[in-house]
Amino acid sequence: MKDKFLQGWDVVVVEDEVDSLEIAEILLMSYGATVYTAADGAAGLEVIQKVRPKMVISDLSMPKLDGWGLLEKLKQNRATMDIPVIALTAHAMAGDRDKAIAAGFHNYLTKPLTVETFLQDMIRIVADIEMLEPFEKDPSSGETVNGSKDSAG
């Protein structure tokens, strides 16, 4: 895309479905991001700890370590606890979205990932994250994010 609004961002995508992973990778790269990928939660955790990305996009159901487990591990570590993690939820699993927000995911993306919706969702999410930055150390940041996301939508 012409609009490289993710220029300079390191993004880690954790997803066990290779096609979904590649689509996310291509799209994020087209927005200017530097993308790191992992095919399961355990590998994802390793990459995240090494890269310290600005944002993590993670599927929920994965082998070895699932999205929930990955988030828990990230929140336990002081170095990674503030990295916003975006949940990838299946369209059919509407209940997962609220659960994901409640669990501490920064936001969610709905699968299938299409060019149009992914762009819109990413713009919204990135705006949220950038708005959040001054309050990054605020422990109640999850709620703030949620509120601002709703008003943006």
Place this chain on the structure above:
Amino acid sequence: VGVTAWYKSLIRVDYRFSNPLDEQRARGLITVAMNTVIILAIGLVYLITDTSTSITGLSIGPVPIGVGDLALGAFLFLAIWTVYIVRLFIHRGRPDLAGIAYICFVLFVALLESILNQPATGFVLMLFSFPIILAGVLLEGRQKRIMNAVTIGVVILLAVLHLAGALEKFAPLSLSLGDMLVFVPLILLLQSNALGIFSDNQRKLLEHNLELNRKLEGNLEELATLNVRTMEATRLKSEFLATISHELRTPLNAILGFTGILLQGIRGQVDDDARRMLSRVESNSHRLLELINQVLDLSKIEAGRSELVRTSFSPRALIDQWHTQMEPLAKEKSLQFELVIDKALPETLVGDPERLTQIGVNLLGNAFKFTEQGKVNLRVECTAEDWSIIVTDTGIGIPPHALNFIFDEFRQVDGSSRRMYGGTGLGLAITRNLVRMMNGKIQVESELGKGSIFSVKLPLDGGLASQPITAVNVDKVLV
């Protein structure tokens, strides 16, 4: 015999008993009551044929009637009720109580006779006739007939002995002709029907009925099992479909994702020809995705895993939203799109607005799809209990034979119409199931070439539907 036949025919009239055993009991009671009446009538005859030839001053014509005769009449009266009670106990599986009742009765007779200072005629008769009567009652078929013959033989023997004067010498049995007159018909009456036992034919009929009932119950049970199995099969089928749908969507989403990337030129521009073909890949993939989503939706509804949301919403806003959504379709085909909302429609209703939209948009979508000229009318009516969404079009209409399956899965009027108009053939099936979940009704009226009217009637309270949808027949078809 005549009287017996008459009241047997009388009690046969009433067949309203649901349980044959109740009927049997009722017949027994009626029979005993009838016998009581007959005995009382005999007693009355005794009383009105007053003569002074005996100690009691009673006689039947030339035959004098003693106190013993009257006592005998009374005892027989008691005997009938005793036999009835004995039979009841036997039928309830309490022969011990039956035996006690019989002994009590015989002892009572003996007591009465000693009080009346009479020879123990009744006592002896009871002692001797009762087992015969009971045996005759409890026995079946040939044995019963033999027992009847024995009883009648004994009675005749007694009569002959009496007439020959032989019984006078047997001290306790000073049987008079009056005794015989009372004894003979009554013992026959008791034998034949005092116990409410039917003739063999009636008994067979009853047993046949009971057998039929048992078979019917068995069939019902079988049907219930079959039904459970069918429901289980439907559930498994739906689960399978849900799984398959998910498995189908995953690769399809990959196709759509990569096609989108190529079409957007994210990885470099593609030439026009390739772009045209990629667009075809994309639109066909979207169609396939829609079909899969509908299959998944339907299977979830059928598996009872789809739940309705209950929230308050504004029906007017909802209908306006449908109108806005459908307007481009109307413009595209230059069709009139009318909207009429009943003033009585409440400001807020409770229900599932998303599912309602699915219903409304589906019906409207069909109306626009199958109408080439004229108009589509959306009318919302309201009564005290329910509200209706009525979609009328001036389209191609539905042939009468197709009205029967229009709500079935994968059914359009014929294959050619599917090719011509597209669609999955699942829309109406989903709509019908959703309407059912909301405790509503869907109806269709149509005239070929003139148009169709689809009306959905929903309860105003939102319809608490908790049962899964398993049946697949049409609610009602109006032609």
